[in-house]
Amino acid sequence: MSLRLYNTLTLQVQPFAPDRDNTVRMYTCGPTVYDYAHIGNFRTFVFYDILRRWLQASGFGLNHVMNITDVDDKIIRNATAQGKSISDYSAIYTKAYFEDSALLRLQKPEHVTPATEHIPEMAAAIRKLGELGYTYEGEGSTYFRISKFPEYGKLSHINFSGNRAGARVDVDEYEKDDARDFVLWKAAKENEPYWDTVVGRGRPGWHIECSVMAIEYLGDTLDLHAGGVDLIFPHHENEIAQSESLTHHPFARFWVHSEFLLVDGQKMSKSLGNFHTLRDILDKGFSPESVRYLLASVPYRKALNFTFDGLKSAATAIDRMRNFALRLATEPFDEGQDAALDERAVQATAAFRESMDDDLNTAEALAATFEYVRDVNIAMDRGAFRTGNRERAQEVLNLFDSVFDVLSTGADSNSLADDKIDALIEERKQAKKSRNFSRADEIRALLADAGVILEDTKDGVRWKRK
RNA sequence: GGCGCGGUAGCCAAGUGGUAAGGCCAAGGUCUGCAAAACCUUUAUUCGUCGGUUCGAUUCCGACCCGCGCCUCCA
The missing domain is CATH 1.10.730.10 (Isoleucyl-tRNA Synthetase; Domain 1)
Incomplete structure (x- = not known):
């Protein structure tokens, strides 16, 4: 048998293979760099890595894109509080993310794409959506009109009939026609960073970055799109709405989602004191x-x-x-x-x-x-x-x-050189021969302090680094 | 309220319509100058509860109990 994956779109486990030329076009939702990533984030990122590695072991080539969300409300808030620009601020946590990833031995995607480096492309996509009649504006912001996309809900399997309300729900701090509508472009506000673009002065909403960057690097239809289950709705549902309205092609063939991580049986939260980076x-x-x-x-x-x-x-x-x-x-x-x-x-x-x-x-x-x-x-x-x-x-x-990928040790082999270790082992061997066990144990302890563990076997001594 | 997931030994956890993988921990043992490593034995007659279907259910169906997630930013 070959690889089968559970597809959230169909709610079934299905045989997976790339659509063409044996290369998997995959997109994963990456970190929002407003703080150090926590263990829950890494559950998902490790999952991406395992997926990547198994796709490779299955003989597929990989073209994997992961975004870095480096502009959002929290980044703006925190950067402002510290008197930093959002790019200076997010650079700190982007760097930290890759340091952590390296420690966890996460393979780097073929393309890592920061949102702020793709603003003009996002604006162009939003304008095109407008030309196609999928958007409306309000107070300088641009919204996606869900009612124009009848398949909305096909990923999360939510039936929205009778759930229209018509009430103006203030979710993104802007006014919308329909509670489900989401913001594509946020009008510039006082003291907030902005870009001047073809859709006005402001900044992108969250969802649009993934659609635009995925399509730019991978084409209209991805083989696979991954994320945490919490992103199924609304984020991935919104990505589908935007992308398919834009291209009129299916956005992704497979959607795979990793489950949540709990800490001590509870959702991780700072207030519970079970929040771990x-x-x-x-x-x-x-x-x-x-x-x-x-x-x-x-x-x-x-x-x-x-x-x-x-x-x-x-x-x-x-x-x-x-x-x-x-x-x-x-x-x-x-x-x-x-x-x-x-x-x-x-x-x-x-x-x-x-x-x-x-x-x-x-x-x-x-x-x-x-x-x-x-x-x-x-x-x-x-x-x-x-x-x-x-x-x-x-x-x-x-x-x-x-x-x-856990067999090799973290490699702090700077502690003691191999030949030094071998010399000490030889000395211990002599000590043992003359039944000077106290010296033998002393050497063992000395090496242990240096992180080297000795094992006496019937075929002689072997050692390993802790 | 709506949608969804899960409850398997002390802990983590796989799994199947035919009678319970694996890891960790614990106890005893083999080996050993000591210490490791490794191996052996022991540890769920039982898979949340109660019914049903079946020759047979942990595995299918129903009800119930408990835990969790999403429905709002979130991996």
Whole structure:
């Protein structure tokens, strides 16, 4: 079987493949850079990364666009409060976002597109929508008239009949004809940043940036559009309305959405005191790999309950996997090749692939990997594992790590050079030989302080960095 | 009120109309100068509750209870 994904548009799991030339045209809703991204944001961003990696593992090329929302009410408010320009302000958090992303080993999309670098294109699109009769103006702002788009609600599966109200609902602090209508262009207000464009002086509404940048970089129809479930309505519904009114083509073939992250069973909020940024978590001594593993281990369509116990558990699980990788790399196995063990590796690979193909079932893929690790550990213990089995075993690990990417350590190998470590291990070996165990333990402790852990095995000493 | 999701061992969590993956934690054991690592054994006769369909349901249907999300900015 090949990759199947749950499509919010159809409410079904469907076979996924790009529409043409084997390249997936995908768009994901990126961060709004008004503050440090929190762990909930990263749940979704890690999901994008897992999706990217599995699309690549499935043999597809990738053309992935992610926006950076660098102009919005919160950015303006915070920048103003600090006496900064919005670009100076948002630059701080854009930079922080990419630092955090690198720590979490998130692959960078082929195109990262800041909204403020595409204002003229947005204005042009809004003007075109106006020419096509989809918009109206009020007090210098431009709105999208939902009543002109009969399919509105097809993504969120909301039936809007009888829900018209006609009341003027003040949502974006501007007046609208219909509660569902949304703002495409906001008229400049006192003391707010603005752009002079073909649709007047002001700034873009939120939704238009995604439509315009997606179409500019990827064409009228995307293969895949992703985001968090909270964006289904109204954001993605609005994107569809704008885009399809503009191009008269389906905007995206697949819509995939990641579920929410809860903290200690509750929605994360600053008032509950359960609001965590990645930085906060790392400051408590957890590794970025642990965070990545935890966020990736729960399938994306299930709500993920984040706890620090869960993080500890993730760290231990990673250790188990790393210990296995170390053993595979360093233990001197007997010559030969065990056919059954190679077969076991092939089977593990197939199980892993089948799980990931099944709507990215990471929990099951993990189980397939751990079962394999246990079986091979057993084989190693009883001497059945041979040098000739290394290659296939390594392939299993490589496949696992091509998705989860947690095996390599954070690499602060500046602490102690390898040859220094080897020298100390040699000294300890001599100490042990002369039964000077206190010196041997001293060396172990010394290395431990430097983040190096020694393991005595029947085949000699091996070491790893913590 | 409308729409949707979920309730599986101490915790996280997969899964199926045929009798419960995996990870973490805990206890005991093998190995070991010590410490690790690894392995073994033990830990849900049971899958929110109550009914129904069925030879058989955790898996299908209904009702109920509980938790959560969206409907307004939000990953």
